[in-house]
Amino acid sequence: MEYNNTDSAVLANSRSQWAIAAAWGAGWFAFSMVYHDLWRNKPYSWLTANECLAIASVMSMCFALAAGPLFRFGWVGEYVRRLRRPMGIVSFVLAILHVLVAIIPMWSEFGLKWMVRHPLSIILAIVATAHLGILARISWPSAHKAMGxxxxxxxxxxxxxxxAASLAHFLVLGKEAKWVEWFEKRPTPAPTFTLWLTLTGAAVLALRAADWRARLGGRDPKEHAGKAPGGSASG
Ligand code: HEM
Incomplete structure (x- = not known):
């Protein structure tokens, strides 16, 4: 099967697009490390690195999921839409690093005992990781070709x-109690980062819901669902 221009919008990326996606992930990791050190009283450690890898992964996923709807609403151009794929892959790599840190250097803290105490969180984490892995695997042209x-x-x-599974994975750990505590007592200059993650995640899900509604109503100026293969991915 030959690829046309729009397929390449889905399956090919320039070096600058890979660099932007890597910088986005690394930037959120670095920023959240500093955030924890300066405003959360959490010095640099494996524990903080584990949280910050997860934060950077979710932020990369937010970008990957928002780019399609933002393009269809006419708010960003083709270049940004093409960032979906590298952002999704960067998100997967960061999620794997988060898992590795949780199970290798942090095993004594987050080992089997922790997992048994938080079964729902772990099930959601496995669903999210497996699903991200499948999407990363099929984001290569060979898979596109084989699957149709x-x-x-x-x-x-x-x-x-x-x-949604990634957001639920940390929300079921009762993070909202820490937000409430922060608003009541203000023990540190800034609230836990999961508050910002949740607000950003909710905004992205709302954007995708609006996009879905617009498409159902036939108000899709730039792309049409099911128009293959030139219609591009809808992600
Ligand atoms: C099997 C896979 C996974 C395991 C074993 C795992 C493990 C953990 C552990 C042990 C924590 C710390 C909980 C705490 O602080 O009380 C955590 C938090 C978190 N995880 Fe995962 N996780 C997995 C997959 C994922 C995935 C795929 C994502 C999203 C991309 C993710 C995002 C998060 C987030 C955002 C947090 C909260 C970080 C914070 O407190 O600032 N995790 N995870």
């Missing part, structure tokens, strides 16, 4: 499942 456009596209459309 329609199947490939319907898989890519399910990216929000991995995203």
């Amino acid at each position: 456009y329609a199947r490939w596209k319907s898989w890519q459309r399910t990216a929000w499942i991995a995203f």
Whole structure:
């Protein structure tokens, strides 16, 4: 099967796009490390690094999921839309690093005992990691070719499942109690970062819901669902 220009919008990226996605992930990791040190009273440590890898992964996923709807609403251009794929892959790599840090240097803290005490969080984490892994694997042209456009596209459309599972994975740990505590007592200059993650995640899900509604209503100026293969991925 030959690839046309729009397929390459989905499956090919320039070096600058990979560099931007890597810088976005690394930037959120660095910023959240400094945030924890300066305003959360959490010095540099494996524990903080573990949290910050997770934060950077979720922020990269937010970008990957928001780029499609923002493009269709006419708020960003083609270049930004093409960042979806590298952002999704960077998010997956950061999630794997988060898992590795949780199970290797942090095993004594987050080992089997922790997992048994938080079964729902772990199930959601496994669902999110597996789903992200599948999407990263099929984001290569060979998979696109083997699966056929329609199947490939319907898989890519399910990216929000991995995203929702990632958000739920930390929300079920009772993070909201820490937000309330912060607003009541202000023990540190800034609230826990999961508050910002949740607000950003909710905004991205709302954006995708608005995009979905617009498409159902036929108000999709730039892309049309199911228009294959030139229609580009809907992710
Ligand atoms: C099997 C896979 C995974 C394991 C074993 C795992 C493990 C953990 C552990 C042990 C924590 C710390 C909980 C605490 O601070 O009380 C955590 C928090 C978190 N995880 Fe995961 N995780 C996994 C997958 C993921 C994935 C795929 C994502 C999203 C991309 C993710 C995002 C987060 C976030 C955002 C936090 C909260 C960080 C914070 O407190 O600032 N995790 N995870």
